[in-house]
Amino acid sequence: MALTARRQVLETEPLATAKTAKVAAHGVTVFYADKQALEDVSMDIRGHEVTALIGPSGCGKSTFLRCMNRMNDTIAICRVEGEILVDGVDIYGPGVDVVHLRARIGMVFQKPNPFPKSIFENVAYGPRIHGLAENKVALDDIVETSLRRAGLWDEVKDRLNEAGTGLSGGQQQRLCIARAIAVSPEVILMDEPCSALDPIATARIEELIDELREKYTIVIVTHSMQQAARVSQRTAFFHLGVLVEQGDTEQIFTNPVEKRTQDYITGRIG
Numbered sequence: 001m002a003l004t005a006r007r008q009v010l011e012t013e014p015l016a017t018a019k020t021a022k023v024a025a026h027g028v029t030v031f032y033a034d035k036q037a038l039e040d041v042s043m044d045i046r047g048h049e050v051t052a053l054i055g056p057s058g059c060g061k062s063t064f065l066r067c068m069n070r071m072n073d074t075i076a077i078c079r080v081e082g083e084i085l086v087d088g089v090d091i092y093g094p095g096v097d098v099v100h101l102r103a104r105i106g107m108v109f110q111k112p113n114p115f116p117k118s119i120f121e122n123v124a125y126g127p128r129i130h131g132l133a134e135n136k137v138a139l140d141d142i143v144e145t146s147l148r149r150a151g152l153w154d155e156v157k158d159r160l161n162e163a164g165t166g167l168s169g170g171q172q173q174r175l176c177i178a179r180a181i182a183v184s185p186e187v188i189l190m191d192e193p194c195s196a197l198d199p200i201a202t203a204r205i206e207e208l209i210d211e212l213r214e215k216y217t218i219v220i221v222t223h224s225m226q227q228a229a230r231v232s233q234r235t236a237f238f239h240l241g242v243l244v245e246q247g248d249t250e251q252i253f254t255n256p257v258e259k260r261t262q263d264y265i266t267g268r269i270g
Contacts, residue, residue: 022047022217023068023187027082030063030072037063041082041243043236045187050209050218052228052249055238055264061221064238065189068219069105070098086187103130106180110192112172114164114179119156122164122175123147126183142182149215150178151208170201174208181216188212190220194227206231225265229253237261239269 021044030038038060045051045068053061063072070091072078083090091101103126115122123143126132133139143160147153152174156167164175173193180188190209194202209218209231222228228235229249236246237260245258256262263269 020047021045021085022087023219024085024088025064025067025082026085028064028067028084029081030060030067031079031081032075033077036241038067038241043243043246045217045219046234047217048213048215049234050213050220050232051234051236052232053219053221053236053238054223054225054228055244056269057223059238060241061238062191064243065191065219065221068187068189069102069107071102071107073098103183104185105187105189106183106185108173108176108180108188108190108193111196112169112176114167114172114175116163116165118161119147119164119167119175120160123178123182126179130183132183146178146182147175149181149212150174151204151211152178168201170197170204173197173201173205177205177208177212181212185216187217187219190218192221192223195223202227225253237264239264 023045025044026042028038028041029036041060041064053065055061066072067080068084068091072080080092083092085091086105090096115125117125120143123146124139127139127142133142144153144157147156152171155171164172167175177188194205197205206227209220212218220228220231232249234246235249235252237244237252237256237258239260245252245256245261252261253265256265260269
């Protein structure tokens with residue numbers, strides 16, 4: 001992918017009215033070996049809102065998402081340039097504890113991936129290794145609270161010792177969300193969290209996302225423009241590794257500024 005010229009991202013909301021950013025990316029550029037995947041991405045993620053990243057396959061959405069909790073560090077050939085600030089602190093700066101960072105910025109993946117442990121242990125694992133519970137009573141409380149916030153408690157409260165892998169696909173994904181919540185994150189990243197789920201499970205996850213934004217900042221990658229329109233307050237459109245346009249979701253879908261955004265939304269590209 002040949003990406004050269006630096007492009008200015010079109011912002012459909014005047015900066016003067018913008019809310020304080022929880023996460024702020026400045027000039028983020030990513031290479032996998034000599035292949036450029038992202039070029040000069042700058043955007044703000046507002047606190048307690050859902051921001052949807054949309055665009056065709058291979059456009060850089062998931063790459064950018066993985067930059068926000070340094071998951072790309074696990075790929076030897078990946079190089080990230082620029083800066084990403086969380087509450088004003090550069091997460092790529094010296095001395096950053098990546099384990100602590102990934103507790104603050106949790107991740108839910110495309111395919112549900114519960115640990116091969118009990119439902120209880122799936123949720124208790126993170127709080128236990130991070131020392132968040134002083135005793136068994138406190139740990140039990142964290143597990144119950146997390147499962148309740150993930151909308152799963154009533155379905156599993158009588159079988160907490162059963163394997164998490166025995167749950168349905170939608171339940172497994174909510175278990176993974178509970179697992180992320182259990183370590184008290186500030187931001188939750190979701191990479192196509194409904195792509196492997198049926199419509200009923202998808203609707204439940206979407207309802208859950210709307211509920212969770214009261215306590216957490218959420219960034220979701222989705223191929224479904226309908227889903228982005230339903231769950232997000234802000235939307236960013238990526239194309240060929242470039243952040244083309246970002247703004248309020250309603251504005252992006254009804255009156256985009258950039259022709260490429262309009263062409264994607266109407267099915268002319270993608």
